[in-house]
Amino acid sequence: DITQPILFVTSPGQEEEVVTRLARVGYDNILGYLEGGLKSWAAEGKEIDRIETIQADVLASNIKAGNNFNVIDSRRPTEYSVAHVENAESLPLDYINQNMDQVSKDEVYHIYCASGYRSVIMASILKSRGYEKVVNVTGGIEALKKTDLRMESGALAI
Numbered sequence: 577d578i579t580q581p582i583l584f585v586t587s588p589g590q591e592e593e594v595v596t597r598l599a600r601v602g603y604d605n606i607l608g609y610l611e612g613g614l615k616s617w618a619a620e621g622k623e624i625d626r627i628e629t630i631q632a633d634v635l636a637s638n639i640k641a642g643n644n645f646n647v648i649d650s651r652r653p654t655e656y657s658v659a660h661v662e663n664a665e666s667l668p669l670d671y672i673n674q675n676m677d678q679v680s681k682d683e684v685y686h687i688y689c690a691s692g693y694r695s696v697i698m699a700s701i702l703k704s705r706g707y708e709k710v711v712n713v714t715g716g717i718e719a720l721k722k723t724d725l726r727m728e729s730g731a732l733a734i
Contacts, residue, residue, distance in 0.1 A: 577673060578602040585610045585617070597693045601669060627699045628711045635686055635713055636723035648679075648687045650698045651717070655690065659717065662726040669694045672701055681707050688713035688720060 586594045647664040656666040689695040699710040
C-alpha cells in the first residue's frame with residue numbers, strides 16, 4: 577500500500593536519500609525516521625530483526641555450483657524485459673500487494689533490483705508479513721551483470 581505511513585531507519589546523514597529513493601518507487605507518505613537509529617531502538621529494549629544479504633558474485637557462484645534458488649527481480653516490467661537473470665521471476669515491488677500469492681513462506685527467495693534499494697524494501701515487506709526466507713542481493717542487476725550468470729532479454733537468452 578503506497579499510501580501507508582512510513583517511518584524508516586537509516587544511517588545518519590542518509591535521511592534525504594532514503595526519502596528520495598522511496599518517492600521514486602511511489603512511497604510518498606513518509607512520516608519521519610528513527611532518530612539515533614537502531615542503537616536508540618535497541619537501547620529502549622525494542623525488537624530488532626535483520627534481512628539476510630548476499631553479494632551478487634556469491635549468488636552467482638552458488639547458482640553455478642548447481643544450487644537451485646528462487647530468484648525474484650523486483651524491478652518494473654520494462655526494466656525486466658531489457659535484461660534479467662536467467663529464470664528470475666518478475667515480481668515488481670510496485671505490485672507486491674497484488675502478487676503475494678506468488679510467494680511461498682516455505683521457499684527461500686533471493687531478491688534483486690537495479691541497485692539494492694527496491695529489493696531491500698520488498699524483503700522488508702515480505703518479512704513483516706511472515707516470510708522469513710528472503711535474501712537481498714546487494715548491488716542489484718548491475719552487480720549481477722558483472723558475474724558469469726546468464727542474462728535474458730525479453731524471452732531471448734543473451
